[in-house]
Structure formats: C-alpha cells, structure tokens
Amino acid sequence: MTSDGPGGDGRPGGDGRPGAEDGPGRAARAEDAPGGVGRAETSGDAAAGQMDATMRTVLLCVTVVLQLGLSLGPLFTEEYRSRPLATGAFAALACVPAVCSWWVLRQRPLPAAVTAGGTAVVLAAAFCATAAVDPGRRFQAPDWSFGLVQWHLLLLLLDRIRLLVAVLAAHLTASMGTFLVAGPPDRAAIGAACTVAFGAVSVQAAVIVISRLLRRRSREALAVADEHDRLELRVLTARQWEQHQRTLFAGQLGTTLPLLAGLADGALDPRDEDTRRRCALAATQLRRLFAENDETPDPLVHEMTACVDVAERRGVNVSFAVSGAPVTVPAQVRRRLTGPVATALSAARGRARVSVLRTGEAVRIAVVTDTDTDTDSGPRPEAVTTADGRVEVVSDHYGDFLRLEALWRR
C-alpha cells in the first residue's frame, strides 16, 4: 500500500489558506455585511459633502460678484436716510464671504459657529440696510440688500436646507411686512415689489433645487459605482475560488490520474492487492470530495456515509453509528477529520466499525477495522491546530486490527 497518510491525501484546504473552503458565497456575504453598508453610506456622505463644497465655491463667487458688481454702485449713487448705516451694512455683509472663503476655498464645511454668527450678521445687516432706505424706494435701486442677502444665506446654510428655507422665508416676510407697514403703497409699487420678490425667490428656489438634485445624483452615481466595484470584487473572488477549487481538485486527482493511466496502459495489474488498495483509497477520496459539495444538514455524517458506502461496495461489512447532537464543523476541520478515516477505511479487508460521536467538548470519528497493513503504512498520527480548534489523529495497531481516531476539540 502506498503510504498516503493524512498529509498525503491531497486534502483541499490543507494549504491553510483561510476561507478557501467557503467559496464565493463568503465574499458575497462579506459585501453584504453591515460593514459594507456602512462603507456605502460613508462614500455617499462623502459624495454629498463634495457636491456641497463645490456648490459653496460657486455661491462664494456669485455672492462676491453680486455684492461688488451690482450692489456697490447703488451704495454710492443712490440717496439713503442714513448713508453710514447703509455703508456699515454693506461692509458687514462683505465680511461674511471674506470669512467664509477660509473654509470654502479649502473645500471644508463651515463650522457651526461661523454659520450661526454669519447668519446673525447677515440678518442684522439686512435689517440695517433696509432701515437706511427711504420707505418710498423699497424694492428699488437703493434697496440693494434684498436680493443680495439671500445669496449670503445660501452660502452659509446650503447644507441646512430646512433652516435655510425658514430663514429665507422669515427674511422675505419681514421685508414685505415692513414694506406694507411703512405706509399704504400704491398698486404699481406693490406690483414692482412683488416682481422683485418673486424674481429673487425664484432664483433662490432654483439654486436650492439644483443643489439638492446634484447632491442626490452624485450620491446615486457613487452608489452605482460602489455596487459596480462590489460586483467586480464578487466576480473576481468567485473566479479565484473556482480556480482554487480546480487546483484542489487536480491535487485530489493527483493520486488518481497516474493510477488510471497505469491501469489503462497495463502497467498496473487490477488483480494486484496493492493496486486494488490504491483504487479503493482513490475511490473513497473522490466520493468524499464529491460529498463535500453537497448541501446537507449534517455534512460531516454525509461525507462519512459516502466513505462507508464505498467500503460497503467493496464488500466490507461496515457497522456505522452516529451519536450526539449535530454540531457545525468547518469544512477545513471536516477534511482533516475525514481524510485519515477514509484512508483507514480504504484499507479494511472484511469488517469495519465506523463511529461519529459529538459531545459537548469534542467531535470524534473512529474506525476499527481488520487490515493487513503494517504499522509503517496507512494513516499517520498527527496533531494540527487550526483556526477552528485542534485536530488530533491517533492511530494504533492491535494485531490485525487498526484503530484510528480523528478528534476535533472545539
């Protein structure tokens, strides 16, 4: 008999590569794990943050251009009830984009303190600028602050939409309220005021909608990209796993193919006892390998049943017993348990007792069989510590009887 011991049976997964036995499903599950969801959310938030930063940069430029390009001229050319008040308000408003530019140009979100302080400054400046305008000229050229402060508020509160809408609405309401309270305006003035207000509100609303839309689209685009990456990873993992399985299978066939070739070309005699024993071992190993890929509630017993079946087909009278409640045995451990047992069983001549015992502390598979193998051949004792616990193989001869036990301590 060839000395195909526990280490020489081409055990798949025996190379110790973690996860090799779990197949592509493992990778798929890893992607679906809470951690994967967390990553998706984080990347989505990052995309939204990046979009907000870009929008804030655009808004900063728009605010500066509007304040210097459209509001500076009327400040010097128009009449005011209090020019210092109007100038002070303008200067205060100019400070807001200046301060914000420190964070905006670095693509960072504005600190809460800056947002709160800036909003207070903008509203106070708007109140002062409005107070400096003659009531009869409201919503006209001197009232440059009405359309301007909304851009400042957009800059400050872009990522706080509800607060932004509330502040904009409050500003509009206050502006219209003070306009109406200041004295009964004529229809033409009301019409002009409404036109200005509608124009301003429409532009702000459009900006808000566009920013939200861009934000959502960027999130979706990134989610699609993430999903694409995950699928690519799954495909790659599945391919690698399949390749690994092929390699393992080829390793399993490593002892079988020369045997088949030898039988085919007549180099091996099927009547020879050693050839028959090698064939028995190869058949047992292959059946165990096939059984490994079956979906069963108790894979360990299923794989052992396959080994027993091969022995019975050879005419061995096998007594097979299973006791103890089923426990989950990792595939790598199962191979280490069943491999030596299959080897021992393939050496059985006429009778064998095969038993599987699951206790609270250990899983034991034992074979007691009559055999004519000598003590130097057959399964070798070994003790291996795996990631899932220690596996020990103990083998003894008692006259013509071989006793082998593979034990996994959980």
Next chain:
Amino acid sequence: MAQMTPVSTVIVDDHPAVRAGVAQWLSAGTPPIRVAASGNDVSVAWSGEGATADVVILDLHLGGPVPATGELRRLTEAGRRVVVYSMRADDATALQCLELGALSYLTKAEGADHLLEATVTAADGRAYTPPSLAGALAGDRSASRPVLSARETEVLIEWFQSESKVFVGRRLGISPHTVNSHLEHIRIKYAMSGRQAATKAALLARAIQDGLVRLDDL
C-alpha cells in the same frame, strides 16, 4: 448468572418476520431462552403466559405513528423488565426509554448477540448497555445527566467505537469484566437520576445486593 429454569420472554413486535427471527435467535441461544408468547400488540404481555414472562422484548413502533412510550411506562411501572428493540437509532429516543425504566435499548441493526445478552441480563434484574446506547450516553448533553468519571466516559466512548469489550480492555489496560463493571456503574448512576420507576428501584436494589452501590449513596 446461571438460571435454574430457562429465562422466558414475550416478544411484542408488529412484524411477524421480526417476531419469528427474534424467537429463533432466543431459542438458539446458550442457554436457550423460552419464548412464552409473542404478538403484534402489548396486550400479549399482560395476558396468558406473556403476563408472567421474565422479560418483555418491546418494539417501540407498533404500526402506529406514535412510539409506544406509554405502553413502556405502564410495563415498567408494573415492575416488568423491558428490553426495547427498535428501528430508531436516535439518541433522544434511547435516553427517553431509559428514563421510562427500560433495562436496555437496542437498535435492530445490532445483532443477535447483543439481544441475547440484553435479555439474559434483564432477566437477572440488571441493565445491559449495547454500543449504540453507550454512544447515546456519551453524547448526552441534557441537564439531568449524571456526572460520570473520566474513566467511565472513556469506557463508554471506547465501547461505542469498537463494539468489543476485549478491545476496550486492551485499549484501557483493564479486563473485560472491569469494562462491564464500569458500564453497570454508569447505568446505576442514570437510574439514580431523573424520574423514578419500579424497574429503576429494582435495579438499584440489585446493585446494592451486588455491592456496586451502598444504600447511603442513594
């Protein structure tokens, strides 16, 4: 233990072939065991010669979907010595039958030798533990299981794994007689734990008589 009169049994099984086969095994035993009665219903153990038979060999599935555990309980409560002989090989059923007072539980995969020994041992008021039952006891994780010594656990496992007491003895460096003593001790521990039955009390009384356990230990 030598008997002045042959051990008598009543066989309860719903398959005539099984009844005939068991009867043949028993009558061919050394010494031969007399089959007082047999039938497909437990009533055969309560009437006629079956009512006085030393041992009841009971199939747990008598044609119906429900195991005859109620019938087993009634027999053990009446002090009858029962050997359960069943198709079922699951541990839970075996342990339940012991709990109900059966002196032995054998699967039908276990052959004539174990059935003969179980019957003779039961007639003597003792418990017999075949390998499959040893496996069930070794794998027992119930809260009510008795505490076994390391050696007793070893004996159970080795007996389950090898089916040979001579082999167990060689492995553990003890005689087959000592293997039997350990198995008896284990069964006594099981009899002392859990639900009480008349046959368990008889088993303990027999153990005290044999010096295996003291009255103070109960």
